[in-house]
Amino acid sequence: MTRVLVLNCGSSSLKYRIFDGDRSVDRGLVERIGEPGGGAPDHSSALRDVLAHADLESLDVVGHRVVHGGADFTGPTVVDDEVVAAIERLVPLAPLHNPANLTGIAVARRLLPGVPQVAVFDTAFHATLPPAAATYAVDIDVARRLQIRRYGFHGTSHAYVARHTARLLGRPPEGLDLITLHLGNGASACAVSGGRSVATSMGLSPLAGLVMGTRSGDLDPAVLFHLHRVGGLPVDAIDDLLNHRSGLLGLTGDNDMRAVLRRRAAGDPAAGLAFDVYCRRIKEYVGAYLAVLGRLDAVTFTGGVGENAAAVRAAALAGLEGLGIVVDPERNERAGSVISPPTAPVAVCVVPTDEEREIAEQAQTALSGQPNPSGS
């Protein structure tokens, strides 16, 4: 049986899981890394702490979530020095995420020298985006030189929930057109046709698209010039504002959807507006992706918000009955796996994501065919 350690080093958190075959046998989480009163001062020490408590005997492979794989990494990849160097070269494209992922790889390689390491990229699932979806309408030479294009993220999650939605519908993925909505701290939408990503809301970086916990999502790019020229903000301050102090946090002071929902229920106007902005953005993407797909079998919600916030699911899809998209209020509150009425043309689903399980599976896939140094 294969024993897999999965490390998901987020920008401010660290999650690990250990799988024995397809059984999840251990897990841990360190949150608010680097924040005052947080779980650890930095990713290295968080990782050393969790790994000191985990049972790391007889591991066959370590799977790492790597957020940005650029254009070159289109599938899970066994890590060697060259792969590490390539991930390092991609840091400018994902300054909040790739450095943490690299720390995870470096610490794991040091602590577990005999165990093969596999990088599983958030971007890989979106390698199938057609050029018309991946290309920004900017000077083509500048874009080529600076690798400016839409990459898309959360691919591991979109792939996982798309496959599980197909299972739920009892149909092969090949014939299905789906919209998957990953609503966590980061949030993104994806149009999946025949199991392949054909449109997604994040872009060059995980800042674009939906409203998130602390990220703005889509903006008129001229807002950045305005912040600089009129607001006097240097570029790093703008980066920090849009990535860390915008989204739900910027609109309400709370980045946690649970707090926003509580305050909205208590009549707080800022929370009410933030909720409306958040849900409307989702609806705009659902409409756009329905148009891109031309037909639709299911809309699937996942992530902490998507799996738990019935009010968000209801509001994001409200008024779309004419498009065949209906949320049954009772099923939505019960949060079963299908929350549309049985007769509705489009199934609306709730599928808990499991990025770590997907990473474990992909890490094993990448290893098969590779020499196995542990000999097991």
Ligand SMILES: Nc1ncnc2c1ncn2[C@@H]1O[C@H](COP(=O)(O)OP(=O)(O)O)[C@@H](O)[C@H]1O
């Ligand atoms: N019961 C709930 N109701 C509404 N939102 C929730 C609930 N549980 C978690 N969330 C929200 O989910 C978000 C975190 O999502 P999650 O997928 O766990 O994050 P991450 O992207 O870090 O993996 C937070 O905004 C949190 O408020």
Ligand SMILES: CC(=O)OP(=O)(O)O
């Ligand atoms: C890519 C991304 O946004 O990841 P997360 O949601 O973990 O921040």
Ligand SMILES: [Mg+2]
């Ligand atoms: Mg997430």
